[in-house]
Amino acid sequence: MHEWALAESVIKTAVEHSGLKKLKKLKEAGVVFGELQAIDKEIFIFALDGLRGEHPAAKDCRFKVTVEPAVFRCKACAKEFPLKGLKKTKDEAEFIHFVPEMAHTFLKCPRCKSPDFEITAGRGVGLSYIKGSK
Numbered sequence: 001m002h003e004w005a006l007a008e009s010v011i012k013t014a015v016e017h018s019g020l021k022k023l024k025k026l027k028e029a030g031v032v033f034g035e036l037q038a039i040d041k042e043i044f045i046f047a048l049d050g051l052r053g054e055h056p057a058a059k060d061c062r063f064k065v066t067v068e069p070a071v072f073r074c075k076a077c078a079k080e081f082p083l084k085g086l087k088k089t090k091d092e093a094e095f096i097h098f099v100p101e102m103a104h105t106f107l108k109c110p111r112c113k114s115p116d117f118e119i120t121a122g123r124g125v126g127l128s129y130i131k132g133s134k
């Protein structure tokens with residue numbers, strides 16, 4: 001569901017930025033979304049393709065979607081660690097994807113075992129670049 005809403009706001013943002021850069025047509029845009037963001041990449045790309053035609057400046061734009069891996073940083077010892085490689089059940093992994101705040105219930109720092117950490121990467125959706133013609 002929210003893949004479509006996100007795709008719409010990504011396209012709108014890309015069109016706005018192309019206006020600021022005085023680009024008439026968008027050719028390519030880089031879209032990054034975090035591993036912890038509960039997005040189905042296939043649906044998201046499908047939604048971008050389906051919606052871009054509604055924006056004249058974006059109708060020929062290719063959206064290159066990449067996933068940013070999640071990174072956590074321990075507040076106790078400053079160790080940074082990824083989501084991958086940590087022991088958790090599939091249910092827990094699903095839970096974390098839907099509610100990143102729940103990571104604190106399941107994850108611990110691999111060095112000092114502290115459950116007190118912050119999420120430094122892997123959340124949110126953004127544009128990394130746009131290319132177009134004037």
Ligand SMILES: [Zn+2]
Pocket residue numbers: 074075076077078079109110111112113114
């Ligand atoms: Zn630590």
